[in-house]
Amino acid sequence: MAVGLKARQGFGRAVHVLVLLFFSVALGFPFYWMVITSFKQNPDLYNLKNNPFIFNMKPTLEHVTFLFRETLFLRWLGNTLFAGICVVTITLLLAVPAAYALTRITGRWGGHVGIAIFLTYLVPPTLLFIPLSRIVALLGLQDTLWSIIVVYPSFTIPFSIWLLMGFFKSIPRELEDAAMVDGLTRFQAFLKLVIPISVSGILTVVIFTFTLVTQEFVYALTFISSASHQTVGVGVPIYLVRGDVYYWGSLMAACLISALPIGILYNLFLDRFIAGFTVGSVK
Amino acid sequence: MAIVQTRALTKVFKKGELGAVNSVDLESREGEFLVLLGPSGSGKTTLLRMIAGLEEPTSGEILIGGRVVNDMTPRERRIAMVFQSYALYPHLTVFGNIVFPLKAQGMEKGERQKKAEWAAGLLGIGHLMHRKPRELSGGERQRVALARAIVREPALFLLDEPLSNLDAKLRASARTELEQFQRRVATTTIYVTHDQVEAMAMGDRVVVMNKGLVRQIGTPAEVYDEPADTFVATFLGSPPMNLIDIGEATVGFRPEHFFPVSHLAGQAAVPADMREDARVGPYVPLRFLISHEEYLGAERILYGKLEGGRFDGKPAVSRMSSTHGAVFESGSVHAFAVRQGDLKFFHREQGTRTQPVPLS
Amino acid sequence: MSALGRQRWLGPAMFLPAILYVVALVGVPFVLAFLYSVGDVKVGSVGYHFVGLANFKSVLQSPTFLRSLRNSFVFTIASQVLVLLGANILAMALKNVFPGRRFVRFLILLPWVAPVSIGSIGWKWILDSLYSVINWVLIRFHLVNEFSPPMYLGEPKLAMISVILVHTWHMLPFATVIILAGWTAIPKDIPEAASVDGARFFRRLFQIELPMMLPIINVAVLFGVIFTFTDMTVVYILTRGGPYDTTQVLPSQAFFTGILGSDLAEGAAISLFLVPLLVVVAWLMLRTAHKAEVT
Numbered sequence A: 001m002a003v004g005l006k007a008r009q010g011f012g013r014a015v016h017v018l019v020l021l022f023f024s025v026a027l028g029f030p031f032y033w034m035v036i037t038s039f040k041q042n043p044d045l046y047n048l049k050n051n052p053f054i055f056n057m058k059p060t061l062e063h064v065t066f067l068f069r070e071t072l073f074l075r076w077l078g079n080t081l082f083a084g085i086c087v088v089t090i091t092l093l094l095a096v097p098a099a100y101a102l103t104r105i106t107g108r109w110g111g112h113v114g115i116a117i118f119l120t121y122l123v124p125p126t127l128l129f130i131p132l133s134r135i136v137a138l139l140g141l142q143d144t145l146w147s148i149i150v151v152y153p154s155f156t157i158p159f160s161i162w163l164l165m166g167f168f169k170s171i172p173r174e175l176e177d178a179a180m181v182d183g184l185t186r187f188q189a190f191l192k193l194v195i196p197i198s199v200s201g202i203l204t205v206v207i208f209t210f211t212l213v214t215q216e217f218v219y220a221l222t223f224i225s226s227a228s229h230q231t232v233g234v235g236v237p238i239y240l241v242r243g244d245v246y247y248w249g250s251l252m253a254a255c256l257i258s259a260l261p262i263g264i265l266y267n268l269f270l271d272r273f274i275a276g277f278t279v280g281s282v283k
Numbered sequence B: 001m002a003i004v005q006t007r008a009l010t011k012v013f014k015k016g017e018l019g020a021v022n023s024v025d026l027e028s029r030e031g032e033f034l035v036l037l038g039p040s041g042s043g044k045t046t047l048l049r050m051i052a053g054l055e056e057p058t059s060g061e062i063l064i065g066g067r068v069v070n071d072m073t074p075r076e077r078r079i080a081m082v083f084q085s086y087a088l089y090p091h092l093t094v095f096g097n098i099v100f101p102l103k104a105q106g107m108e109k110g111e112r113q114k115k116a117e118w119a120a121g122l123l124g125i126g127h128l129m130h131r132k133p134r135e136l137s138g139g140e141r142q143r144v145a146l147a148r149a150i151v152r153e154p155a156l157f158l159l160d161e162p163l164s165n166l167d168a169k170l171r172a173s174a175r176t177e178l179e180q181f182q183r184r185v186a187t188t189t190i191y192v193t194h195d196q197v198e199a200m201a202m203g204d205r206v207v208v209m210n211k212g213l214v215r216q217i218g219t220p221a222e223v224y225d226e227p228a229d230t231f232v233a234t235f236l237g238s239p240p241m242n243l244i245d246i247g248e249a250t251v252g253f254r255p256e257h258f259f260p261v262s263h264l265a266g267q268a269a270v271p272a273d274m275r276e277d278a279r280v281g282p283y284v285p286l287r288f289l290i291s292h293e294e295y296l297g298a299e300r301i302l303y304g305k306l307e308g309g310r311f312d313g314k315p316a317v318s319r320m321s322s323t324h325g326a327v328f329e330s331g332s333v334h335a336f337a338v339r340q341g342d343l344k345f346f347h348r349e350q351g352t353r354t355q356p357v358p359l360s
Numbered sequence C: 001m002s003a004l005g006r007q008r009w010l011g012p013a014m015f016l017p018a019i020l021y022v023v024a025l026v027g028v029p030f031v032l033a034f035l036y037s038v039g040d041v042k043v044g045s046v047g048y049h050f051v052g053l054a055n056f057k058s059v060l061q062s063p064t065f066l067r068s069l070r071n072s073f074v075f076t077i078a079s080q081v082l083v084l085l086g087a088n089i090l091a092m093a094l095k096n097v098f099p100g101r102r103f104v105r106f107l108i109l110l111p112w113v114a115p116v117s118i119g120s121i122g123w124k125w126i127l128d129s130l131y132s133v134i135n136w137v138l139i140r141f142h143l144v145n146e147f148s149p150p151m152y153l154g155e156p157k158l159a160m161i162s163v164i165l166v167h168t169w170h171m172l173p174f175a176t177v178i179i180l181a182g183w184t185a186i187p188k189d190i191p192e193a194a195s196v197d198g199a200r201f202f203r204r205l206f207q208i209e210l211p212m213m214l215p216i217i218n219v220a221v222l223f224g225v226i227f228t229f230t231d232m233t234v235v236y237i238l239t240r241g242g243p244y245d246t247t248q249v250l251p252s253q254a255f256f257t258g259i260l261g262s263d264l265a266e267g268a269a270i271s272l273f274l275v276p277l278l279v280v281v282a283w284l285m286l287r288t289a290h291k292a293e294v295t
Helices: A002-038 A062-070 A073-105 A108-120 A125-138 A145-151 A153-169 A173-181 A186-197 A199-215 A218-223 A232-239 A248-268 A270-278 B044-052 B094-105 B109-123 B138-150 B168-185 B196-202 B220-225 B230-235 B272-280 C005-037 C054-061 C063-095 C101-113 C116-126 C133-140 C156-185 C189-196 C201-229 C233-238 C250-260 C264-294
Strands: B004-011 B021-027 B033-037 B059-064 B079-082 B156-160 B189-193 B205-210 B213-218 B242-245 B250-253 B258-260 B283-295 B299-307 B315-321 B333-339 B344-346
Touching: A002 A248, A002 C063, A002 C101, A002 C116, A002 C156, A062 A073, A062 A248, A073 A108, A073 A145, A073 A153, A073 A186, A073 A199, A073 A232, A073 A248, A073 C005, A108 A153, A108 C005, A108 C264, A125 A145, A125 A218, A125 C005, A125 C250, A125 C264, A145 A153, A145 A218, A153 A199, A153 C005, A173 A186, A173 B044, A173 B079, A186 A199, A186 C005, A199 A232, A199 A248, A218 A232, A218 C250, A232 A248, A232 C116, A248 A270, A248 C101, A248 C116, B004 B044, B021 B044, B021 B213, B033 B044, B033 B196, B044 B059, B044 B079, B044 B156, B044 B189, B044 B205, B079 B138, B094 B109, B094 B138, B109 B138, B138 B168, B168 B196, B189 B196, B196 B220, B205 B220, B205 B230, B213 B220, B213 B230, B230 B242, B230 B250, B230 B344, B242 B315, B258 B283, B258 B315, B283 B315, C005 C264, C054 C063, C054 C264, C063 C101, C063 C156, C063 C201, C063 C250, C063 C264, C101 C156, C116 C156, C116 C233, C156 C201, C156 C233, C189 C201, C201 C264, C233 C250, C250 C264
Parallel strands: B033 B189, B033 B205, B079 B156, B156 B189
Antiparallel strands: B004 B021, B004 B059, B205 B213, B242 B250, B250 B344, B258 B333, B283 B299, B283 B333, B299 B315
């Protein structure tokens, strides 16, 4: 019997390892491919005789140098960073007080408003981009970075409110009661007590908003037509391509540089985002 | 120092929400320890929160020190409150917690420091000043909460079940400490609890509440010995008062007043309390069919049914000291008695106290 | 004014700015989309004339639109089926602690957290017509003809499959982590009780654990459907809807018609076909949330 059990466990373990291996390769391969491509010399890269999985010639930094020296990549990084900071600021200023008010001040129907706001997150850019392109034009923002700075909070605010509502709900009500008995007004209690103890929730919103800004594609593609005003997410896949010629080496280097930091940041805060999506369905 | 009054204070909640308060009139005395006692959902916490200004009354008035405070924020009412969870600010140290209300008042820094040290000294937590709340034990947290409450010398203390988060052993000592502390600072205190032992032990007076109504206000002895209605009679005491429906009224007597006749006859010397029989009147003899007994160490509880006459078949409980050595077998019938004066009579429907009715 | 009365305007003062912002940039364009779809708005035009259902009529008569509509469903259903299968298997493999689990989790998450446009361009290179690494391997093993290897993005069927697989690649991590959250939320004693009662692995899985996971799997699927049905990024970057509009989906066609083709009205009419699905998903989601609240 013991042997049978052991054999069964061994088989289970083998399946486990195989499953993990398969998915790791299938999901991670493109990133490995970005790394390999970024540092290969062109003669190596475009020689069909060479084994493409390894460096057949010495690795090179020429693609990375090219990327920073000859393309708008650095500019796009700066644009993305700037837009990200602006969008994060707008989102925090509007979403934090709103989420607090809807969880604590407005009573029962605050929760309903919260759900309604969350549902607007489901309305996709591909439904709104046509009318929005007109609104952006009316505001005189077409082909500027400001167009996306104004529009992005329309989807970062709803999800941030939703995340923060879950967070604020977990703060014991008695803490705020105590602060008010101790001499603060409700609004002061929000500023001096609720915000300091919600730092990690607010940080989650910051990271989340920032990653959304880097991931967005449709609005930036629609509203901005000059390469120099673009963000990384559109600039790299659209404007690093000259005609039909792809500079694959520098293109992949750009992908790598823009994807990895976001990936690492996001990973650190992952559990919180998931909590945001699954509120209510996991106990 | 101040007294608190409420006038027809009412709080109506939506359907399904517990804790409504129905036209409560209450008046505390100067420096007294007033306990609000009731089961959960009786409205006692809501009443306290309305006094604190955390809950808006539907109607009625609240007066603190003779002034109507309905329109004042909690901060303007000069009160201090200790919460069930203590509500210590998790991001501040013990010191930060204690000076928090002083900062909110805009007190100058040096004075703040002095006050905080005074309060911490009073509660013996001076050595914990730089710890965070999560590094404290339950008892220490409770003291920090108290220190935060007294530091600004409030006119009124409000305490919402502050001992319920402590374990049983700690609770007993914390009870004594809290009581002595209150006597020392002599600030009018309103204390909410569902624990009758706490209420009896600490309160100068006890307000018994149920379903948003005040059922009785009195000293612990008054509410225990002379319950105003059947709710108070059964809520206080463990086991609760025996209530027996005899048709025109409900008769009640406490289990400890219901004892075996052998208890009287078997004694060589006449017990001291027998001499007072003239005051409490003659005995009412009752036959008691024992079903089972619980031995609790210090005391014994007998469960069974009454037999004969108007009490036939009614369940009853007797409680006696373990020093009483008699043996009561299950299924055996014994002669028991209650003194006439220990019988309380209640209105059958309304449950309120009525005049005694003749039993035979 | 009473002390608590002051709170009555504090609440609205705190949440109205956010709500107005969202209404102005989601609610207003949402309504405008409807107005455009029954008007004659073009880029640069000023006036607005009501044209009734003319735009819808012309859209419905276009074979490209019908193909996009069909593609959208094929694209969504196929990728979501794959995502659901893969995510459940992967989540099961990840739910137990093993050495290196954090790293594997990070690796597996990358496709979701990296900007989707960037990930897609990575795939475009892998699926390149000339330098595809896949073809290099297949040629090595003599599985395809060296002189006419498959053009993954150039042949209609292969292009559609590529688009579906790349989207699956992108969405799989998201569904996995949500389902993983569900697994960790199942009280451990229930499966344990089942195994004490003699239930083997598959019986436990299908009769106890999966039914308990159903609400959370619902959430993963609903989000997955929305994000897939309304996405145009993968298609736009990999194929631009080609070859010959064979991989066109509703959102990408709305973009080509409304933005690049300057026909805002017709573009709006196309994108409005997303709405019925959105409504259904929103309704299902509310029901799920409601059920979770009740239990």
